[in-house]
Amino acid sequence: xxxxxxxxxxxxxxxxILRLLSGSFEITAxxxxxxxxxxxKALAINAILAIVGPLxxxxxxxxGLVGIADKMPFSKLLMVGLGVLLILIGLRR
Numbered sequence: 001x002x003x004x005x006x007x008x009x010x011x012x013x014x015x016x017i018l019r020l021l022s023g024s025f026e027i028t029a030x031x032x033x034x035x036x037x038x039x040x041k042a043l044a045i046n047a048i049l050a051i052v053g054p055l056x057x058x059x060x061x062x063x064g065l066v067g068i069a070d071k072m073p074f075s076k077l078l079m080v081g082l083g084v085l086l087i088l089i090g091l092r093r
Contacts, residue, residue, distance in 0.1 A: 011067030015060050022056040025049065054091060058084075 029049050033042040061084050069077060 011063055014063045018056055018060050025052055054088065
């Protein structure tokens with residue numbers, strides 16, 4: 001197990017941890033909605049998730065881009081960055 005874990009890049013581990021935390025937030029939010037049994041409280045919880053989701057996307061993409069920055073030409077890195085920017089703009093409108 002230790003040998004397998006040492007072959008995983010630290011950048012990837014950071015991305016995985018962020019996604020696991022994000023998934024945990026989603027499951028916790030669903031359980032809270034079920035517990036409160038109120039549409040108003042469910043909407044409030046959902047609003048909080050609407051903030052967390054894009055933040056996790058930005059952080060995960062940033063970690064990934066930093067991790068591959070030395071392996072990719074700048075032009076491709078710029079294209080990926082612009083793609084992420086367009087996703088975020090699309091989410092806002």
